[in-house]
Amino acid sequence: MTAPRPGARRPDGYDPHAFEPFAVTVDLAVFTVRDERLHVLLVRRGQEPYRGAWALPGGFVLPRESAGQAARRELAEETGLSGTTVARLHLEQLRTYSDPDRDPRMRVVSVAYTALVPDLPEPRGGGDAEHAQWLPYGSYGPLAFDHDTILADAHERVGAKLEYTCLATAFCPPEFTLGELRQVYETVWGVELDRPNFRRKVLATPGFVQAVEGPPRLTGGRGKPAALYRAGQATALHPPLLRPEGRQE
Amino acid sequence: MTAPRPGARRPDGYDPHAFEPFAVTVDLAVFTVRDERLHVLLVRRGQEPYRGAWALPGGFVLPRESAGQAARRELAEETGLSGTTVARLHLEQLRTYSDPDRDPRMRVVSVAYTALVPDLPEPRGGGDAEHAQWLPYGSYGPLAFDHDTILADAHERVGAKLEYTCLATAFCPPEFTLGELRQVYETVWGVELDRPNFRRKVLATPGFVQAVEGPPRLTGGRGKPAALYRAGQATALHPPLLRPEGRQE
């Protein structure tokens, strides 16, 4: 009834040719906050199918690498960032998409990853169709393949993780103000948060952020200069920072 | 540098033979609560590698099915339950394991699923090595392949989801008492919960459970007979029901 299987109890002999070969790829949902809007890294397809449509960056998993290694390699290639820089970015497996018809050409199983990055300089060759570009979330037509679904799942996941992890600092540069951190929450959730309450909750969570000693200023904008903070060593938030009319998956 | 890729921007022509073929399987971490202990469904391997070791049930994804369909099919085969019964069980994708060396024979990428079931009758042919068996969580030696890792990840995920979803009812029969529901939390989390407080929180969450009209009793054990409840239509818990010294992923 079924092919032999690694790790199963079936008595059949093991035959490497008795299974259907699949292509395995990774797809990347890369988010950043730029100009107070959530942006996504996308590439324009130059061939059929979906020629001319936007798609998530990604690529094949190579013979000797794991899906996670493939994702980090693709992220470095698409953003033009150095390997050491990419190694510090937040990259997390989202889930795997395996509908038999998700690619009209052949059977492709794709492991999707979500990456969160601070506002980076425009990817190498900005504006060049050869490289990925930042687009405001939602500001594009339908994406190729099932990438709209993947991106929606990724957005939902990021929004949920902001509630109970310190993930928001991954969107920020090494040193940031509480206003910038609040911007992350407001941008991803699409809501406005009360400034004093946000401040109180963040500072009340040990290990979320830690104050930077230096001069308590960082100007360029209007208003009273804000103190600088660095990401703390905590990874989970207790208690969680729930969004106003919160839902979850 | 890389093979051509569906959904990417590369200008290369598309060549279905330029990628490495992978086998794609599903692995199942199936939990239940039996005799106040958390149990897992395992199969004993009858062949090398890991001959004689316990392993998670699972199998190949067939050419015309998605990973989710494969998982449900395998679950029906391993438990001996009917397709309609299995269709009602809670089944959820956990994550994908793709280390190049996770199977010594060949390249196998496995999509892991977590299933939660009420205390079922022993799988067909109970005690028969041909079929899966329930074992108390942790009561076995090292599992085959990376299945210890998968199972630990699944356990962590289930524990976390009990906090902010109505998942616990998936462990219970159609009608259950609040004591049984509390048993689920205590068993999965490995803690004791205060009865009155647990009751207050569950009943305060709209849509978590709904009272059954009938006679407010279900006896067989000691103590005052408990009222019966059914699972409500809610899926998320607001506010969450946090475990005592809670951690998360």
Place this chain on the structure above:
DNA sequence: GCCTTTATAGTCAAGGTGACTCTTAAAGGG
């Protein structure tokens, strides 16, 4: 009839939350 066990009701103090106000320190415009 007593003791044990479990369900269910109720109390209370501590702490977290949302909504708000007020002050301070900058930038920009006339």
Place this chain on the structure above:
DNA sequence: CCCTTTAAGAGTCACCTTGACTATAAAGGC
């Protein structure tokens, strides 16, 4: 230079949730 605008940051207050705890009710075992 003054006044307005903007944002940071301090502080208040009523409400609600929470954990810890006490009390009562209803069953079974001896």
